Amino acid sequence: MLYCIYVYNSVKPLILFRKDKNMDFLELAKKRYSVRNFKKIPISQMIIDKILMAGNVAPTAHNNQPQKIIVVHSQKGLQILKKCTECHYDAPLAFIICYDKNKCWKRSYDDKNSGDIDASIVATHMMMEATELGIGSTWIMYFIPDAIKVEFELPDNIEPVVILVMGYPDAQPVKEHLDRRDLGEYVSYR
Numbered sequence: 001m002l003y004c005i006y007v008y009n010s011v012k013p014l015i016l017f018r019k020d021k022n023m024d025f026l027e028l029a030k031k032r033y034s035v036r037n038f039k040k041i042p043i044s045q046m047i048i049d050k051i052l053m054a055g056n057v058a059p060t061a062h063n064n065q066p067q068k069i070i071v072v073h074s075q076k077g078l079q080i081l082k083k084c085t086e087c088h089y090d091a092p093l094a095f096i097i098c099y100d101k102n103k104c105w106k107r108s109y110d111d112k113n114s115g116d117i118d119a120s121i122v123a124t125h126m127m128m129e130a131t132e133l134g135i136g137s138t139w140i141m142y143f144i145p146d147a148i149k150v151e152f153e154l155p156d157n158i159e160p161v162v163i164l165v166m167g168y169p170d171a172q173p174v175k176e177h178l179d180r181r182d183l184g185e186y187v188s189y190r
């Protein structure tokens with residue numbers, strides 16, 4: 001069952017969030033698909049806060065929480081984002097999820113760092129929370145890291161990993177979305 005809450009301001013109703021009742025995680029995960037067309041409806045701060053909070057409770061290596069997140073929602077910010085990726089899809093909201101090279105955990109014996117993994121888990125939490133709230137998203141890796149660093153004035157220690165573009169969906173899943181390998185192809189038991 002879908003729940004819609006509307007808040008009326010002086011101009012038009014604003015959808016705050018939409019929530020499916022009694023949805024278990026697998027149902028929620030199946031509901032997610034990459035959305036590349038968005039309605040021109042702004043996303044409320046309440047929704048942004050909930051999505052950020054879902055990222056906040058993500059696990060990170062050694063609980064170092066090296067993530068840094070830039071919320072891009074002003075017209076100016078969204079214009080700047082267009083200089084950094086062609087995969088902006090005119091979304092009304094984007095999160096640039098980065099990690100701090102000085103904060104992430106490093107494995108002592110080979111120096112492998114956890115930054116990409118930590119940022120990806122944070123982003124995944126955020127993406128799933130967005131899905132629960134009826135907000136569509138796409139994970140964007142096709143961006144120019146140096147452009148992000150320059151345009152958003154990131155210091156050298158901050159590494160962008162993923163841009164999540166988000167908004168109210170104006171598209172159904174493409175048919176390839178349902179192409180999934182059989183478990184038997186890649187799962188083994190020992």
Ligand SMILES: Cc1cc2nc3c(=O)[nH]c(=O)nc-3n(C[C@H](O)[C@H](O)[C@H](O)COP(=O)(O)O)c2cc1C
Nearest residue numbers: 032033034087138139140141142143173174176177
């Ligand atoms: C690591 C990663 C990078 C991705 N980069 C892009 C991207 O740059 N542009 C884009 O349009 N979609 C991107 N996607 C979305 C994938 O194309 C999409 O998840 C995949 O085709 C499966 O479709 P679905 O999300 O609808 O299930 C990326 C997804 C992941 C997980």
